[in-house]
Amino acid sequence: MLVPGQKLPDFSVPACVGIEKGKEFRPVSNKDFPGKWIVLYSYPKDFTFVCPTEIVEFDKKLKEFTDRDAVVLGGSTDNEFSHLAWRKDHSDLKNLHHPLLFLTPALVGQLGILHPEAQAALRATFIIDPDGVVRYASANDLSVGRSVAEVLRVLDGLQTDELCPCNWKKGEETLTQKLKKAN
């Protein structure tokens, strides 16, 4: 499984972005969001029980993610047509404001999130920073939902770097020196 410190592989996959006729599908790529953090979460299967509560929870908290310059992308190994059918079928999913991606076999392989027996995606969550580097990776077994509040908590933690030279301690490198070294 992809872990913090690794780069998210570039992808472009079909996604269901709405249920309005003619506007259901759009390819989604990690490169569509320059300067943003990406919260990418996977779930095992459309039309099952735990999954909608998580999807709805991410959607309800979308503003909190947007305020933190993060976009939320959900996905499973089901293709975009299955996502559309599910969204139309389930009252809680009709008005989602974030896309559901078709996690292609290639992408699932690169992310390393395939449950070996079920051959569906684990409940995995990745937080990727604006430079495309994974900063958080977690996976639950199929039956246990995740806490969106926890994802937000981690995102907050990742975004509270003390960027101000005010925190400089005598004898330490200054921020500029650190940045020069990093580059």
Next chain:
Amino acid sequence: MALDAIEKFSESLPDLARDIKLNLSGVLQEGALNAQQFWGVAAACACAARNPRLTQAVLADAATSGVAETTLEDAKAAAVLMGMNNVYYRFRHMIGKEAYSQRPARLRMQRMQKLAGPKAEFELFCLGVSAINGCEMCVKAHEAVILENGLTEEQVHDAVRIAATIHAAAIAAELQG
């Protein structure tokens, strides 16, 4: 360079503040600092000095002088972020206990990574505000970064002169009630 709004503001100040009125026109001109730099410092300091009339006048004249809106946004951001950091880091410095320095601040300051202009310029704005807010640690830290980024002590000095004058202008404006 027109200081129309600031002149109008200055006319409203009491006579006892005439020095400040003259200092304002003295510091708000190109010298070691170019127009973008001194207007940015003035804007950030006006926000920090908390007099709305003064702030409006500075922002108006800065815009008329051709300073980019994005620069003024960065200046406002400097005032806001220093409003937080000057308090927090001044505490760390005042308390003098290493234990507090080890604790992560857990305060967001992501706006610092979204600067429209050069970082050194933003640091000048922060320096001016930190001088007004009186945080020794911040003033020293920002000055060090400014010099490291190729600006000069003369530029730092002029930024502080602006900060001092703007702060006095805000006080004088309060006398009107």
